[in-house]
Amino acid sequence: MNFQDSILQGIQDAFTSCFQTTVSLDQLSLAPTKKEFEGSYTFVVFPFLKQSQLSPEATATQLGTYLKEHVSAVKDFNVVKGFLNLVVAQEEWINLFKQVYTSKNVGQHPSNGQKVMVEYSSPNTNKPLHLGHLRNNFLGYSVAELLKAAGYEVIKANLVNDRGIHICKSMVAYQHFGNGETPTTSGLKGDHLAGKYYVLFDTHYKEQQKSLKESGQTEEEAKKNAPLLLEAQEMLRKWEDQDPDVIALWNQMNGWVYAGFDATYKRMGVDFDVTYYESNTYLLGKDIVEEGLAKGVFFKKENGSIWVDLTDEGLDEKLVLRGDGTSVYITQDMGTADLKYQDYQITKSVYVVGNEQDYHFDVLFKIMRKLGRSYGPGLHHLSYGMVDLPTGKMKSREGTVVDADELMEEMVATAAHHTKELGKIEGFTEAQAEELYEILGLGALKYFLLKVDPKKRMLFNPQESIEFQGNTGPFIQYSHARIAAILRKADQIEVNLSAEAFANLSGLAESEANLIQYLNDFERKIKQAAEDYSPAILAQYLFDLAKEYNRFYAELPIFHEKDSQLQSFRVALSLQTAKTIKRGMSLIGIQVPERM
């Protein structure tokens, strides 16, 4: 048993023994003691004064006295107001470290038998990925990894929006202005090529509107009657009628886009276990509408349209099927939710989608719960905030979008520039150097986007954001590389790394005890990050761990330490830190180099 638990158990016993009352274990919790005070863990007694019938100080003192006598881990205590600070015995830290050090798979929780699907990315096939998608993809990938580490079986899913009027727009524009251009002849990545025609559509569409207005039409009429738009609408009809020419063009352009996306995903380091296409799922959900009508969850209006009444849940009435029997967005999403369950029998389903769709998912989930789906309680919208630029919101029309491919390229180039300046890559082959730049550039980018609480909107300043010092990915990567150097040397001079090598160790420096406390915390942090769907919690933890290691490194000698037990111990501590950093970083999708 983890000794944090044994302390809590001790507190529970203390309540029975000192105050003749029982408190349940989940009411009790320990907080790390603030630096200004002596001790490692703090128990706050204020909430329990009713049970003790004593002043805060007296309560804390009685509990402390009991713990000191009955719990071996507690060596001493002090009381400040209602705060009981517990001092942990040094031998306990050493024992704890041995436990962590000898356990396999750092941080991995045992399987909990639950299956969860994480849907993320969900791109449109009419334009390339941008900065907002990067946050989405990194978040989705990381949350999936965190859930795995927390004991879930995870299915990563991508739902591609490959159908609809917006796709037809780029197709129409390509027919008009494409001249048979392909990714090969143009030298453009497929997704960028498609995006180019989407933009071209928009510019020409606007021109047409303008000339229609000049010929006397109102703004609304002009919007509706522009020939290009009519063409796109006509094309969508043909697409739905399976017109071979339209389908052929659609297949061709889609193929280009997917090739482009694959390259981008590969560079981002994300992957999927299953990909759903809206072109296959857009007709789903109509049977659920029937089911909902039969169950009385939905109702039909006079014009034949079908609605759900969510006013009892604080929302409005929402349309689920149009009067003409065609689907709306949510019809399809209901169908897809069922499809996911049919395919994988999941107990939980996470949707990584921006917070502008909060309302939509609120509605969707409430509907599925009203319909009594078994996975209903497990539905979760991982809603994340937008990424802002110093110039304001990203708008594709105004050309203020930060393209994902360009940004990654820029980050890698900056990493290369920095590294060359430092001149630390002697002995690297060209290929090794390239790989390192990739790891550093993407590490910086991923860490930057993931260290912020997903719920919050965040600011991306292209100049200032590309930092390599401070609370950044490369800082943590550097710490790892440095430890790797120590481990190489330890290997050379054959330091004994078995736990027996420091079996009789006594006495620890403060930074050593702190490090052990951090290392022991890893498992808990993973669980917390997974439960909160927040890679930021783990990112913050890894930064703190790296900082604590650097402090230890600056203060204490390793190879210059003459005591061989201490030397073995410090190398082992370094090894465990490296393992933890490596594993932790992999959970937020970041690789760490052996040297840099």
Added chain:
RNA sequence: GCAGACGUAGUUCAACUGGAUAGAAUAUCGGAUUUCGGCUCCGAGGGUUGAGGGUUCGAAUCCUUCCGUCUGUACCA
């Protein structure tokens, strides 16, 4: 209009879910290396947590009223 989210050092973010004197990073200033990797370490200054009121032993956190920013509120996706 209505609904929801957010507002914390100059800047970017934390604050263990109601706990101690609100912490890091960055920028600024000052210091550390005969030593295992200086992309390192130590220190200083920097705050009326948007404003007011309330709840209690205790509030950045909960309630309330303002102010400000953003999002949503389509028989669009």
